[in-house]
Amino acid sequence: MQERAKMDEERREAELELSETWAGHILLEQLRLAEMRQIIRDYSAMADTPRSTVAAELKMSPRRLRSFLAGADLTNDEWDRVSLWCEGKPIPQIVPETVALGVLARWAPGKHVRDVRAAVANVTRAEYARIGRQLPSWTAEALEVL
Numbered sequence: 001m002q003e004r005a006k007m008d009e010e011r012r013e014a015e016l017e018l019s020e021t022w023a024g025h026i027l028l029e030q031l032r033l034a035e036m037r038q039i040i041r042d043y044s045a046m047a048d049t050p051r052s053t054v055a056a057e058l059k060m061s062p063r064r065l066r067s068f069l070a071g072a073d074l075t076n077d078e079w080d081r082v083s084l085w086c087e088g089k090p091i092p093q094i095v096p097e098t099v100a101l102g103v104l105a106r107w108a109p110g111k112h113v114r115d116v117r118a119a120v121a122n123v124t125r126a127e128y129a130r131i132g133r134q135l136p137s138w139t140a141e142a143l144e145v146l
Helices: 002-018 022-046 051-057 062-069 076-086 096-105 110-130 137-144
Strands: none
Touching: 002 022, 022 051, 022 062, 022 076, 022 096, 051 062, 062 076, 096 110, 110 137
């Protein structure tokens, strides 16, 4: 329990420091989006709840939820609803590359963000295949949810 409290305090300190810069705000936003996406995926899998039910709980269409899980941003109203829904659920560990990809994908027009994320995943898989190496399991897992 003490370890969790220490981690929570370190996270708050890091978030405070990051929030002091524009770039830090962007990183925190992408981290929170990645965490919310993973919380939704985890909840849906663990509770054996169809995504359509989760979408209804979030007051989103199933298509909009799929779009968000694929990397689309949230409107301010959606952000408020999703973050409130995620409160109290375990915060997942997000690999830094997922956050970095979210930052890079911001350059793409909104409807093409999913394509950018998929392209990065495909190029990564292709490069590992080209050199005859197997993707590390954590990388393969991270690429699956991009």
